[in-house]
Amino acid sequence: MSRRSFTLLLLGQISSLTGNLTLKFALSMYVLERTGSASVFAGLLALSMLPTVLLSPLGGLLADRADRRKVMVALDLLSGLAVLCAGLALPLGRDILTIGALLIALSVLAAFESPTVQACVPQLLSGEDILRGNAAVNQVAATASLVTPFLGSVAYTAFGLRPVLWGAVACFFVTALLERSLRLPPREREAGRAPGLGEDMADCLRFLGREQPGILKLLLLAALVSLFVAGAVVVGAPYLVRTVLGLSAGWYGAAESAMGVASILGGVCVGLLGQRLRLRSLWAAFAALGACLIPCGGAFLLPLDAAARYLVLLAAFCVCQLGCSVFSTCAISVIQARTPERLMGKVMSFVTTLSMCAQPVGQIAYGALFDLAAGRVYWVLIPSGLLVCAIGLASSGFFARLEEEGGAA
Template sequence: MSIREAHSGQEGPDFRTFIAIWLGQAVSMVGSRVSRLALGIWLFQRTGAVTDFAMVALCDALPVLLLLPFTGVVADRYDRRRVMLWADSAAALCTLGMAGLLWSGQFQSWHLYLAVVAGASASALQSPAWNAAISQLVPPERLSRAVGLVQVSEGMTDILAPTLAGGLLAVGGMMAALVFDFTTFLIGMGLLLLPRFPAVPRAREAEERPGPVWREAMRGWEYVAARRGLVGLLALASLVTMILCAMEVLVPPMLLAHASPTVMGMVMSVAGVGALCGSVVMSTWGGPRRKMDGVLGAGALMGLALMGAGLGGSVVVMAVAGWVAMFCMPVVWSCSHAVWQLQIPAELQGRAFGLRRMVGEATAVAVFFGAGPLVDRVLEPLLAPGGALAGSAGGVFGVTRSQGVGLLLFMLGLLLLTVMVVVRARPGLYRIEDEVLRDNPTHATGVGG
C-alpha cells in the first residue's frame, strides 16, 4: 500500500502533531551532538592524539553502518513511536551511566568508546523509525515541508552544537555536557509521549508469518532493487553524498593553503548559513510540484557552484560558491526524500530508509578514506611544476599548493552537472513520480518485493 492510499483511508494527526514531535527530536539531537563533541574534545585534551579523536568518529559511524539493515526491520515490525522511545531511553540511560562514572571518579577512556558505540547503536534504531514515521504524521502534499523542517533542525544543530559543547566544557566540564544531553533526552521523550501515531497498514500474511530478521531485512533491498527508478534515485543520492563528503574533507585544506584558520571558519560558517537558508525555504515552500525538478535543478546548480569553487582562488568566490552549494543541498534532499516516501509502501519504509542511510554511510567512509590520497598522491603531483598537467590544466588551476583540490572540486561539479542534465533528458528516472501506483500484485496486497 502506498502512502497516498494509507492517508486516504484514515484520519491521521495534523501537522501540529508533527511539529511537536519534530521539536522534541530537534532538541534531543542538539544534546546528543553536544555530548559527542564534548567527549571527543575531552579525550583529545587528555591524550593529544589525533588517532584517538578519529577513533571516536569511527565508533560513532560503524554501529550505524552495521545495524541499519536490522533496525529498519524493527521500525517496520513495531509501533514506530515506541521504537523511538526505546532508542531515546537507551541513549538517555547511557548518558546517565557516563555521568555516574564521571561523578564517582571512575570514568576512563574505554568507557568513552563504549558510550559512543552505545549512543550510535541507539541512533541506528531511532533514525529509520523517525524517517518512516514522517509519512504517517503528515499528508503527502506536505512531505517536502516536513523534511525541510527536519533539515532545519540539522542545520541549527551544526551551528549550535560546537559552541554549546565548548561553552559547557569551559563552564562545568564534561559533567555539564552530559547533564545537558540527559535533559534534552527528557524533553524529546516527553513530547513523543503525547501523541499516538496512525497505524501502519500491513499485509495480513506478513503479520501472520513474519520471517527471520535477516530475511525481513532483505525485503527492503529487494523492493528497491526491483524498481529501476528507486535504484536510480538512490544512486543520485549517493553521488550528492559523495560530493558533500568530499567538500567536507577538501575545502578546509584548500582554504588553509591561502588564508588563516579564522578566515576558513568564516567561509565554512557562510556555507552553513546557506544550508540553513535552504532548509528554511524548503520548510515553508515545500518545493516544486514535480519534486524531480527540484532534485535535478538544485543538483545542477550545486554542480555549477562546485565548478566555480574549483576555478576561483579568492576567499570571496569560495564563500559564495559554498553558500550556493549548501543552499541547494536541502532542496535536493527534501525533494528526493518526498519522492522516496511516496514510492515506498508504508510497511517497508523503515527498512528502505535504513538501506538509504546505510548506503550513504558507506559512501562517506569511502570518500573519507580515498579523497585525501587521491589529491596528495595523484592530482597534486600532476599539477606540480614539471607535472604531466602543469602545462595544460595547470594554466587554468595553477601549479601552487592545493590546486589539486581545486581540480577535483571542478571535476566533481562537472560530473554532478552532467548527470543532472542527462537524467532530465531521459524520461525514465525523471518520470518516477508518475509511477507511484503500479500494476502488480505487491501493491494490491501492500507487500513489497
C-alpha cells in the same frame, strides 16, 4: 491529532539534535586539539559509523514491526544513559577511548532511530504534506546546525567537555518525554502469517530492484552526495579552518552557524515551492555541490591571508549546504511517496545504510588526502569539485526520466 503529533515529533527532534550536535561539535574540537591529525579525527568518525551501516536494515525491520513511538522513546532514553556513563568515565583516563566508545554507542542507537523517525513522517502526513513535512524536518535539522556550533564553542571554551555531556543527557531525556506523548495513526497490516526476517528483506529488495529501480538509483546518487559532503565538508571544514588556517574554535563555530542558515534557506525554498519544484532540476543541485569545491581550492592557490581564505570557504560551503538541503529533502520525499506503508521502515533503512556506507569511505579518504596534501589542499578540492560537477551533469537524463515515471518531486 496527526498534526499535533507531527509538531511533537518536530519538538523532539529539536531537543535531540540540539544535544546531539552540540555534543559532537565539542567532541570534534576536543579530539582535534588532542591529536592535531585529520586522519585520526576522520578515522574515529568513520569507525563510529560502522554500527549504523551494519544495523540499519534491522532498524528498518523494527520500524515496520514494532510500535514506532515506543521504539523512539526507548532509544532516546538509552542515548541519554550512554552519554551519562561517558561523562562519569572521562575522569578515569583514556579519554579518546571513552569518546570512541560513546560515538559507537550513539551510532548503534542511531541505526534504529533514523529509519523509525523517517517512517513516522508519511504515517502522520499524506499527499503534498509529505514534502512540506520533510522540508520542516530538514529546517529543524538546519536550525539545530545553526545554533549548536555557537552553543558548543561557548560551552566547550568556557566550561570544558563534561558540562556539554550533561546538557546532552538532559536533551535526550526531554526528547523521550515529548515522544511519549505522540499519537501515531494505526498502520495497515497484511492478513495472515507475519513474514520472517529473510522474507521481509527479500520483499524490500524485490521492490527496489524490480518495481521501483529508479528509487535504487536515486539512493545511489544520494550516497554519492553523502560521500563527497562527508569528506569535503564534515572532515574538510574543521581541518581547513582549525589546522590549515590556524583559526580558533570560534571561527569554526561561526562557519557552522552560517552553513546552518544556508540549510534552513534550502528547506524554506522546498517548502515554498512545493510541487512546483521539478524533479528534473535536481541535477543542478548535485552539480552545485561540486562547483562549490572549486573556488575552495582556488583560494589556496592565490596569495590570500587566512581571513580571506576563510571567507571563500565560508561562502562556498554555505552554497554547498543549501544545495545539499534541497537535494536530500526532495529525494527523501520522492522515495516516501513511491513506497508502500508496509515497506516504509525497511526502505528508509536502506536510505540510512547507503548514506552511512558512503560517509566512512569519504571521511577516511579525505582525511588521508588532506594529511598527504597538507600544504597543497587545492590538489584535493579542485579535482573533487570537477568530478562532482561531471556526475551532476551526467545525471540530468536520469532525473528527467524519473519525473516522467511518477510526477514532480
